[in-house]
Amino acid sequence: MARFPTIEDVAREASVSRQTVSNVLNAPDIVREETRERVRDVIDRLGYHPHASARRLRSQYSSTIAIRMDPITNGISGSILDRFLHDLTARAAERGMRVLLFTATDPADELAQLRALRDGADVDAVVITSTYYGDPRIPWLIDAGMPFVSFGRPWGEEHAESPDHRWVDVDGFAGVLDATRHLIGRGIRRIGFLGWPAGSATGDDRRRGWTTAMREQFDLTDHELELLTVRVEESVPGARMAVEKLLPLRLVDALVCVSDSVALGAMMAVTEAGRRGFPVIGFDNTPVAKAVGLSSVDQRTDEIAATALDLLMGEQGHRVLTADEVTERSAHRLVAPKLIVRRSSHLTVVEEAGSDPGGN
Structure with missing residues (x-):
């Protein structure tokens, strides 16, 4: 059976300590750029993936992102959200993150599901889709202090330019x-x-x-x-x-x-x-x-999924960024179709x- 590369393998190949590798993965800003790039090159070359369970125990993060699975409709265009979900799951796995699916019958039920996820500390962040005028999820998530990103702009909302609401959308x-x-x-x-x-x-x-x-x-x-x-x-x-x-x-x-x-x-x-x-x-x-x-x-749902994770976790990050780490410039993105x-x-x-x- 092939042996998977370990954090010790990465540290040895990059000529750094085990702690430095951990810092590159979890707190890259405190590592010098030259060292950070060298460690990332070794990680990519060896195909190293952090052990998610161990990281959760150390950091108290769940390493999980929740997203609602929309009900099946007769619309052909509903396949877009299916494709986005697939791309998001694949991209999240590359960062050592899991995607938790949940269902809801209506907006009120979805808010109840989000409340349960928050109270149970089951997820680090939420992805919401299909935003619309007066979307009640946006102010609730902001008030709850729950990190989230939406596939879709906050149409007509005061939070459209706020770093509290991270969003990515296709430029229709x-x-x-x-x-x-x-x-x-x-x-x-x-x-x-x-x-x-x-x-x-x-x-x-x-x-x-x-x-x-x-x-x-x-x-x-x-x-x-x-x-x-x-x-x-x-x-x-x-x-x-x-x-x-x-x-x-x-x-x-x-x-x-x-x-x-x-x-x-x-x-x-x-x-x-x-x-x-x-x-x-x-x-x-x-x-x-x-x-x-x-x-x-x-x-270009693959690009949208990758961008959603960038907004949540930073480029190449392996944890969800806190509100203090997000700026207006880094919170919003339009993807050209x-x-x-x-x-x-x-x-x-x-x-x-x-x-x-x-x-x-």
Whole structure:
């Protein structure tokens, strides 16, 4: 049986003491940069991973991060949170951290679960997802002094710029802006937006990317932009019906969509109408988008997961940072998404966009 490298192996290879290796892992700021980098190089080369149980006994940390497992829905775009959860778990394991999953039936139940985790000292930090206007979890976590990071901005909250609320989010505005500019670059003028009903923080932010691109290129008024907008709930059948009614009017020659779910419905309507040259772009780059050859904006969940841990633990850190160790600059991050263009969605592949010609 192969022997796993120990902290003594690292210390010997790096020509430092065992305590210095421990300091690099648990309190890197007190170690000189040159020594810190040498020890980290040896750790990477040997593949050393601290023994989590021993570290918990010494430090009183649980080395555990909690995150709610959202209920299963019919929405295709729900797979994004599944992918984020997988990426977060893998990245956390690299830092010697575990991810604890819990379920909740509604926001009140989730707060009750968080309270129980805090009272039982079961976790060092919490990751929350799917933030929204007036999200009650944010002020509760701040008041409780419970370290947390959210995948999603604190929409409309006073804590948006506060280091008390660490958050990472995909830049939906930039993603839809790039998608719309891509279509404009293909010579298309009448580009519609298929989005969610107004009042959805994420949906409104993505629509703003479309309106910005259309205004800067065509100088459209709010009224003209509204005529090019179709709003539906997150539903494949609902989107399909809405686009079936839109196509005969010949108001638009392409659609940028708020999610892959509604984009799939749009593609069905376009195909049924025999307009196979009608471009449709989704958002999320879900497995379904890859399967059907739908161009889509990829959220880069691996980068979001890595950034969430950076905000919680610092770069290459192995413990959750306290509130005193977090600054406004290090508490918030927007991750730039990437447009994936596929030939089978009737768009010409161009160099400035990521491409997946095979639709896989």
